[in-house]
Amino acid sequence: MSIPQSGTPTYLKLLNKKKVLQTIIGGDDYYSRASLAKELNISKPTISSLVDELVKEGWLIEKESNETAHGGGRKPVHLFFNKVCKYTIGVDIGGTHTEIAIMNLEGELIITGKLFTQQALKDDFIHLLVTEINRLLRVSGLINTDILSLAIGAPGITDTEKGIVIEAPSLQWDNYPLQEKVSSYFPFPVYIENDVNMAVLGEYWKGSAKDKSNVVLITIGTGVGCGIIINRELYRGFQFAAGEIGYMITNKDQAGQHFETMFDGFGFLENHVGGPAIVKQYIKNSTTTVNGEYSAEMVFNEAIQGETYATKVINEALDHIAVSLINVAALLNPDCIVLGGGISKSGEWFLPKLQHKIAMYLPKQSQTEVLLTQLPQVALIGATALCLRNHELFSIEKKF
Secondary structure: OOOOOOOOHHHHHHHHHHHHHHHHHHOOOOEOHHHHHHHHOOOHHHHHHHHHHHHHHOOEEEEEOOOOOOOOOOOOEEEEEOOOOOEEEEEEEOOOEEEEEEEEOOOOEEEEEEEEHHHHHHOOHHHHHHHHHHHHHHHHOOOHHHEEEEEEEEOOEEEOOOOEEEEEOOOOEEEEOHHHHHHOOOOOOEEEEEHHHHHHHHHHHHOOOOOOOOEEEEEEOOOEEEEEEEOOEEOOOOOOOOOOHHHOOOOHHHHOOOOOOOOOOOOOOHHHHOHHHHHHHHHHHOOOOOOOOOOHHHHHHHHHOOOHHHHHHHHHHHHHHHHHHHHHHHHHOOOEEEEEOHHHHHHHHHHHHHHHHHHHHOOHHHOOEEEEOOOOOHHHHHHHHHHHHOOOOOOOOOOO
């Protein structure tokens, strides 16, 4: 449905419906029709009409309280947000795995699926993705009309307006029309976003950065990504390239030397701290015979145990990460920086090292709290937040 023109009675009605719905979602108290009218300073007849519509549409549920009203009489009737009125679908495309989930409107995961990204790219990625989404819908007993919308996070510079992945080195996508390709299979809206932008929305909504106004999320996995929220708004930049800190130079001497690129298009930082780079440096430096495939997590575990070459490689990577955090904190002065991605699994061990370096090089006014994500599938949760932000009834207040 198109949004009515500003200032018209239809628009004012929509505005009041938003206020009613978002007050109930964001409030700590139980609301009745009467208390809503008082809270929002809207007449009782108007509130009653708006609530009737929201209940009929399925967004709200009215339930009689278990407690008797003060002074006896009828038990009060309270209003609740119906988190299963609709569902959202989230897709987080990673360099190694693509995670898919169906969630309710509180971002709670109902069912999940997974694709192996590189293998899927060799076959038919879109076909495999659509097939897996349809499988999850079938298994969960949902149909297309139950879905509010679908949000896809891609690891690269993404034009969210045109739905195009401008550049994603780990996927070898260049101006890839992802929204168009996926939308042709489904009747509900499909949104495309940078994967870390989607993740920072999840962190801001449900994670370590909840209730903070200025947030930076840095994820380190196959590559390095950064999502930025300034004054409670997602900041994408002039050409949708804000937060591409994988290209940050964190050692000028090394930048002047030749270094091997893990993926075409990868920047300096991710070529030194990304998972493949850490593994390559360890195998190159270690005198121990490496049997089988190594992962960055395994190298971190070796370093935690004190293994010499693993410690050297990880300490070098941590130096690069520390410089990047110092630069981000000095430039943006956020409430907090949250670390996510595969590296966060070892965070309790290395976080004090990073905090020590930050304290050494930043003035007191720029000291920024560095946190670890507590949400293992934060980008998927962020997909629900993105779906809600793009819906007319939730877009007035950027709480999601």
